[in-house]
Amino acid sequence: xxxxEFMKSFQLTGRCxxxxxxxxxxxxxxxxxxxxAEPVVESWVLSTETLxxxxxxxxxxxxxxxxxxWFARAGLNVEFIATPAARGLANANAGLIDGExxxxxxxxxxYPNLRKVSEVVTQLVFTGFTLDPDVSVxxxxxxxxxxxxxxxxxxxxxxxxxxHANAVPVRKIDSLLEMLLSKRIDIAFLMVSxxxxxxxxxxxxxxxxxxxxxxxxxxxxxxxxxxxKIPELERTLREMKSDGSYQMIxxxxxxxxx
Numbered sequence: 170x171x172x173x174e175f176m177k178s179f180q181l182t183g184r185c186x187x188x189x190x191x192x193x194x195x196x197x198x199x200x201x202x203x204x205x206a207e208p209v210v211e212s213w214v215l216s217t218e219t220l221x222x223x224x225x226x227x228x229x230x231x232x233x234x235x236x237x238x239w240f241a242r243a244g245l246n247v248e249f250i251a252t253p254a255a256r257g258l259a260n261a262n263a264g265l266i267d268g269e270x271x272x273x274x275x276x277x278x279x280y281p282n283l284r285k286v287s288e289v290v291t292q293l294v295f296t297g298f299t300l301d302p303d304v305s306v307x308x309x310x311x312x313x314x315x316x317x318x319x320x321x322x323x324x325x326x327x328x329x330x331x332x333h334a335n336a337v338p339v340r341k342i343d344s345l346l347e348m349l350l351s352k353r354i355d356i357a358f359l360m361v362s363x364x365x366x367x368x369x370x371x372x373x374x375x376x377x378x379x380x381x382x383x384x385x386x387x388x389x390x391x392x393x394x395x396x397x398k399i400p401e402l403e404r405t406l407r408e409m410k411s412d413g414s415y416q417m418i419x420x421x422x423x424x425x426x427x
Contacts (some may be wrong), residue, residue: 175388178222179200180213187219198344201225203227206314209246210246211244211246212246212247212248213245213246213248213267213268213395214249214250214267214268215236215238215247215250215261215267215269215270215389216249216250216256216258216261216269216270217232217252217270218251218252218253218254218320218341218342218345219251219256219272220342221266221363221365221366221367221370222338222363222422223271223291223362223422227265228249231291231418231421232271232291235290235391235409235415235419238414239409240408241365242405242408243398243402243405245398249270253322253340254320254340255321255322256322257269258275258280258283258322261283261392262280262281262282262302263269263281263282263393264392264394266392267391268283268389268390269283269394270389271324271388271389272387273293273324273385273388274385274388275324277389280294281393282392282393283391284390284392284396286387286388286391286402286403287403288403288407289388290386290387290389290392290406290425291387291419292382292385292386292426293360293362293381293384293426294360294361294362294382294383295326295358295359295360295383295385296358296359296378296379296382296383297317297356297383298358298359298364298376298377298379298380298381299313299349299357299377300349300350300359300366300373300375300376300377301377302377303379304356305379306380307380307381309381311379311409312333312356312381313334314323316335316353316355316356317333317337317354317355317358318336318339318348318353318354318357319337319338319357319359320342321338321340325383325385326358329358330358337353342359342364342367343367345357346367346368354367356379357417359370361382361425362422362425362426365425374376389403
């Protein structure tokens with residue numbers, strides 16, 4: 170059967186449309202493919218306490234800046250979430266968040282799902298703070314004659330004062346400073362640089378430090394689901410120390426802790 174001329178014309182037009190559509194798709198697909206192929210940066214949430222000048226609410230602390238650069242080099246975004254110390258460890262171990270930003274050596278047998286990033290993040294100096302000039306602490310044993318407050322979840326403090334008859338564990342650093350002011354404790358066991366800054370903000374210029382102090386190295390701990398990222402995190406932090414960018418960020422803090 171011979172088709173009418175208008176049918177042939179319609180078929181020809183249909184073929185042309187198909188060819189035009191194919192040509193158009195070939196032209197635009199590379200741009201679309203580029204958009205689709207663009208890598209998505211993985212974002213991590215780390216638990217920490219607000220510890221100015223290291224970590225601040227405004228995100229301009231020494232560790233805020235350090236971690237932004239460090240994680241960017243490792244191909245990651247990072248966000249800090251303020252959490253009490255004990256709860257932060259529990260949440261990181263449970264995988265509710267990605268890790269704990271800065272901790273001294275912790276007993277991993279108690280937190281089987283945490284992995285240590287072995288490159289040192291920074292050092293912190295711990296000491297006793299008091300408002301009483303008659304308090305004298307030269308050794309750990311000297312704390313026994315005083316009431317001592319510390320932050321629950323700080324493993325060093327729990328090791329030192331867990332069996333202390335007059336120990337008072339609290340959830341937050343602010344609580345210890347308030348307890349000192351109200352004379353509910355004789356000594357607050359705290360980190361030097363963050364405590365001095367918080368004390369200045371509260372007008373506590375009369376704080377006295379004990380002669381006993383201890384310096385500890387702090388590390389990043391991550392949930393075990395991220396274990397493959399640990400070598401890259403270690404490498405990039407070492408790289409920052411080698412190229413001087415670590416020192417540029419942390420120099421003032423390091424000087425404060427001398």
